[in-house]
Amino acid sequence: MSHPVSTRIAQQMAELNSQGLVRSRRLSCEIHDGVGIVDFSHNDYLGLASEPLLAQALYQGAQLHGVGSKASPLVSGYSKAHQALEQKLCEVTGHQACMLFCSGFSANNALMKTLFTHHDTVIADKLVHASIIDGVQSSGAKLARFVHNDIDSATRLVIKHPNSALVTESVFSMDGDCAPIKQLSDVCQQYNTWLIVDDAHGFGVVNHTLCNASFVDIQVVTFGKALGCQGAAILASQHVIDYLVANSRHYIYSTALSPANAYLALSAINLLESEPQRLEQLNNNIYFFRQLATNAGIALSESITAIQPVIIGSNQQTMAIATLLAQDGFSVGAIRSPTVPKGSARLRITINSNHTQQQITDLVNKLATQLHSAGLL
Ligand SMILES: Cc1ncc(COP(=O)(O)O)c(C=O)c1O
Missing domain, CATH: 3.40.640.10 (Type I PLP-dependent aspartate aminotransferase-like (Major domain))
Structure with a gap:
């Protein structure tokens, strides 16, 4: 006999699936390595997560404490x-x-x-x-x-x-x-x-x-x-x-x-x-992204921080565009309800200080192409 919790969660998963809302994990190396994907999805705004000096600090901290x-x-x-x-x-x-x-x-x-x-x-x-x-x-x-x-x-x-x-x-x-x-x-x-x-x-x-x-x-x-x-x-x-x-x-x-x-x-x-130049570089990159995206006709919010949402609306369409961008070599966040209000699913693009102008330019070009194909631009 099926356990009642098992029955309930199976029903809930089926429901989520029908709404395009099932969440699952992928290894970060599958997302970011191999095909040379450029990552515009994480919150490491100043590139510190992979900073060698901090890897040393972690080791030193472990040795000391x-x-x-x-x-x-x-x-x-x-x-x-x-x-x-x-x-x-x-x-x-x-x-x-x-x-x-x-x-x-x-x-x-x-x-x-x-x-x-x-x-x-x-x-x-x-x-x-x-x-x-x-x-x-x-x-x-x-x-x-x-x-x-x-x-x-x-x-x-x-x-x-x-x-x-x-x-x-x-x-x-x-x-x-x-x-x-x-x-x-x-x-x-x-x-x-x-x-x-x-x-x-x-x-x-x-x-x-x-x-x-x-x-x-x-x-x-x-x-x-x-x-x-x-x-x-x-x-x-x-x-x-x-x-x-x-x-x-x-x-x-x-x-x-x-x-x-x-x-x-x-x-x-x-x-x-x-190293205040990291923050300066981040702000330059944010400005550069916003200028290019605006020139390309992409509707941006008023955010002047590293978090640059592009509202798509439907959960399914958001996922589809994020998947196409990944095939183009760019990882962006695909954020659906209930994380954001229903009908405001979005690409959550995050800029960091390590992005190059070339990477930002390529992202904006690909994004404009995908939005255009989806009838959103
Ligand atoms: C606004 C806000 N507060 C708190 C948290 C939780 O922080 P942490 O990731 O350290 O658990 C997050 C992370 O997603 C966040 O975005």
Whole structure:
């Protein structure tokens, strides 16, 4: 007799399949190697994931502090490597205190679930990351959503729910646009509301002066995007971090980030500080891409960050165009609902500092050809 869970998941997979929504994994070497595919799909905006100096730093961190943390941070998994990274992050962002997690998903989830209860309301931009939504839902807090990046809509909710918390992303992961942090901060301060910012896609690539402790009460940064490695941190006042350290189940009941990774993330931040030309090159490449695409008649969003979405609409057509681009030698993200709202499936093109002008030109030409063949240009 078939197990009821097995029957249910088979039905759900069939349904997803009929909507073109089944997700599956492919080895990255199958996507990127062999046929010389140029990768416009990842979040390694500054090319640090394959930087030899950082490979050495990882090795050095492992030699100095060990490859694994061996325990939860509250038992014996908190080392000098973790402490040094936390101190650096506080220095860079201006927050008083910091705690590290193995991933941004875990940090966001832990933050929401631990800090809030059914007594609270969390006001969130309509497009914030799934890890935030899941965390708020498991906290029992009421969730109130405002129209994406709409300060009027956000203000109405803050007035309705003073003494609450408002959460947004600094750079939106699927749209690449930036939240109006300063304006949100002004409104939040006026109504005694905490501003929480998920800075996953901003940290390391967007000027720190736009997102730091002067405007933001709690900031989450991740190391898997611009830093090219892995892990995340929550930054806040000492009071908030002390509470989270003492109460976050994700933190207490989980092996700490490996000290080698903490050492690596610190080395990545130091490298970015000593090589500002990487960021300059990234911004030049973004500008170059946008100019070429616009000249080719491709409709772009207003994003001026590394994330450049091209909205296609249907899930199937998005997948088809991404597959054709892969055959042409370019890997781009194909993002479907429910990751993005229904009807706004898109190619998520990410620019990085290692792309050459020739690669960007070739991508834009192929993209224009594919969009034209699909009747979208
Ligand atoms: C906005 C945002 N926040 C958080 C995360 C989660 O970070 P991590 O990949 O470190 O788990 C992501 C990653 O997809 C993200 O895009």
